[in-house]
Amino acid sequence: MTTAAEANNQDGAPSSDFIRDQIVADNENGRFDGRVQTRFPPEPNGYLHIGHAKSICLNFGLAEEFGGTCNLRFDDTNPETEDIEYVEGIIADLEWLGFESSDGIKYASDYFDQLYEWAEHLINNGLAYVDDQDAATISEQRGGFGQPGTESPFRNRSAEENLGLFRQMRDGAIADGEKVLRAKIDMQHENMQLRDPVLYRIRRVPHVRTGDTWILYPTYDWAHGQSDAIEGVTHSICTLEFADHNPLYEWCLSNLPLTGDKPYQTEFARLNLTHTVTSKRLLRKLVEDGTVDGWDDARMPTIAGLRRRGFPASAIRAFMAKIGVAKNNSTVEIELLESFVRDELNARAIRRMAVLDPILVTITNWPSPGGSDEVVMVTVANHPNDESMGTREIPFSGKLFIERDDFKLDPPPKYYRLTPGREVRLRSGFFITAVEAKTDSDGNVTEVLCTYDPETQGGQSPDGRKVKSTIHWVSAAHAVDGTVHTYDRLFADSHPGSDGTEQLDSLNRESRQTFSAKMEPSLAETNPSDVVQFERLGYFAADPQDSSVFHRTVGLRDEWANIQKRKK
Numbered sequence: 001m002t003t004a005a006e007a008n009n010q011d012g013a014p015s016s017d018f019i020r021d022q023i024v025a026d027n028e029n030g031r032f033d034g035r036v037q038t039r040f041p042p043e044p045n046g047y048l049h050i051g052h053a054k055s056i057c058l059n060f061g062l063a064e065e066f067g068g069t070c071n072l073r074f075d076d077t078n079p080e081t082e083d084i085e086y087v088e089g090i091i092a093d094l095e096w097l098g099f100e101s102s103d104g105i106k107y108a109s110d111y112f113d114q115l116y117e118w119a120e121h122l123i124n125n126g127l128a129y130v131d132d133q134d135a136a137t138i139s140e141q142r143g144g145f146g147q148p149g150t151e152s153p154f155r156n157r158s159a160e161e162n163l164g165l166f167r168q169m170r171d172g173a174i175a176d177g178e179k180v181l182r183a184k185i186d187m188q189h190e191n192m193q194l195r196d197p198v199l200y201r202i203r204r205v206p207h208v209r210t211g212d213t214w215i216l217y218p219t220y221d222w223a224h225g226q227s228d229a230i231e232g233v234t235h236s237i238c239t240l241e242f243a244d245h246n247p248l249y250e251w252c253l254s255n256l257p258l259t260g261d262k263p264y265q266t267e268f269a270r271l272n273l274t275h276t277v278t279s280k281r282l283l284r285k286l287v288e289d290g291t292v293d294g295w296d297d298a299r300m301p302t303i304a305g306l307r308r309r310g311f312p313a314s315a316i317r318a319f320m321a322k323i324g325v326a327k328n329n330s331t332v333e334i335e336l337l338e339s340f341v342r343d344e345l346n347a348r349a350i351r352r353m354a355v356l357d358p359i360l361v362t363i364t365n366w367p368s369p370g371g372s373d374e375v376v377m378v379t380v381a382n383h384p385n386d387e388s389m390g391t392r393e394i395p396f397s398g399k400l401f402i403e404r405d406d407f408k409l410d411p412p413p414k415y416y417r418l419t420p421g422r423e424v425r426l427r428s429g430f431f432i433t434a435v436e437a438k439t440d441s442d443g444n445v446t447e448v449l450c451t452y453d454p455e456t457q458g459g460q461s462p463d464g465r466k467v468k469s470t471i472h473w474v475s476a477a478h479a480v481d482g483t484v485h486t487y488d489r490l491f492a493d494s495h496p497g498s499d500g501t502e503q504l505d506s507l508n509r510e511s512r513q514t515f516s517a518k519m520e521p522s523l524a525e526t527n528p529s530d531v532v533q534f535e536r537l538g539y540f541a542a543d544p545q546d547s548s549v550f551h552r553t554v555g556l557r558d559e560w561a562n563i564q565k566r567k568k
């Protein structure tokens with residue numbers, strides 16, 4: 001079994017796969033004169049999610065490997081759902097992931113003139129016609145698998161009539177939805193996509209880029225392949241759900257006055273992750289109904305959410321390199337992605353102490369010269385196995401906070417942490433022994449009274465006696481306050497919706513827990529987006545907007561390793 005760390009090392013050397021094999025073969029055959037040009041074509045109707053990151057790593061990765069180019073191209077053909085916020089968000093996310101559009105940012109809307117001209121070319125060649133029927137009728141007439149399609153009564157208009165009508169559609173003489181332009185292919189074709197697909201529809205909706213220059217908008221099928229051809233794309237790579245559009249992609253290109261090698265489409269399996277929904281439509285719903293705080297909520301599988309959560313871009317890239325591309329849909333365990341994140345953070349995150357759910361510890365034999373408590377500064381390494389990360393000084397005093405969970409009045413079996421009569425180590429501090437606890441009227445512990453052994457500074461006992469556990473702490477008077485969010489899965493089911501229910505039915509309504517934490521003083525200096533390890537608790541990312549707020553990125557335990565063990 002390859003561990004995440006080993007695969008990480010292979011990051012720079014992706015293994016071969018069917019797409020890379022195809023490109024190698026194309027290059028050997030002199031197709032495209034050995035050129036490789038890919039693109040990443042999102043529709044700006046939402047933010048990018050982890051699934052898009054797979055497509056980005058693949059398309060930009062191929063360009064890098066083969067000395068080619070890759071452009072970000074917005075598929076902005078549907079003004080009703082698109083927004084400048086999404087355009088800007090996608091540009092920022094791509095950059096954060098570590099990729100750059102080779103030749104500036106492209107927009108399908110830049111090609112509206114050329115696309116229109118080519119539509120007239122189809123009309124002139126008897127390959128497209130204006131249909132007066134409404135969308136419902138057209139859809140009905142398409143038939144289905146094993147069911148014949150029905151030809152539109154408008155299918156055999158003359159080229160001249162079609163041209164006149166199409167120009168009227170463009171020029172505003174026709175109402176929205178009253179006419180469409182359709183390709184004239186084959187209403188009996190076994191592939192539904194070839195049953196006279198719609199190429200243009202009228203929408204009097206202003207467009208983010210073209211304003212109200214156009215009311216005629218191309219469909220995805222008409223815009224996509226043609227945009228590829230205009231840009232000189234060689235390998236048009238998309239997910240499997242577009243496989244049945246592939247013959248239409250070919251049909252369009254083969255009927256246009258193009259010279260040279262034409263781009264061709266290849267499909268790969270989309271990324272599915274357990275406990276995760278990767279559909280912009282559903283993610284938008286979570287945002288709109290207030291289930292999450294926004295597209296960049298740290299629970300969201302969006303690039304913006306993962307960034308806020310503290311996932312390093314390099315860990316996402318390494319994960320994508322590890323899982324590779326395939327032709328069959330499958331679902332990858334989210335724990336694998338998390339193990340890449342953990343491996344990387346383990347190596348580079350500084351260690352700190354923070355207490356999420358504090359109870360007070362008073363050390364009854366702590367010296368108080370002149371009546372005021374003594375403070376001892378203890379020196380602690382910032383990383384257990386990387387000296388270059390240095391050390392820091394932490395104040396230790398007679399009043400400390402520890403986790404509520406690290407003390408029990410009535411300990412269950414095998415509980416080795418603090419309990420009356422038991423000695424534990426305070427990490428890098430002293431050994432303490434609990435004597436008694438104060439409780440409130442409900443029996444909740446409010447304060448633990450302990451003694452300490454002054455000989456154990458730094459967490460070592462001179463007589464070599466052992467303690468069974470080491471717990472973290474902060475000095476009460478010196479602690480800084482912080483807000484800490486811990487997260488559970490946003491979707492409780494590993495495969496949301498797989499049992500025939502709605503994906504959103506599996507929403508975990510308790511996916512976020514918020515704590516008013518007490519943190520060691522140096523955490524006041526955390527910069528936005530820094531990720532640190534809180535000893536014993538996991539990795540936590542400072543919020544990009546407010547560095548006194550922390551999000552738990554991942555816990556410390558390698559759950560991927562456990563899954564692998566269970567599978568054996």
Ligand code: ATP
Nearest residue numbers: 041042043051052054055238239270271278279280
């Ligand atoms: P969504 O269903 O989330 O809206 P989409 O495919 O409609 O996704 P686009 O903006 O059209 O979103 O996608 C841009 C590119 O990203 C497409 O080439 C698409 O194939 C690819 N893509 C989308 N989702 C995934 C995924 N889960 N895994 C891999 N690639 C994906």
Ligand code: MG
Nearest residue numbers: 042043220280
């Ligand atoms: Mg789409």
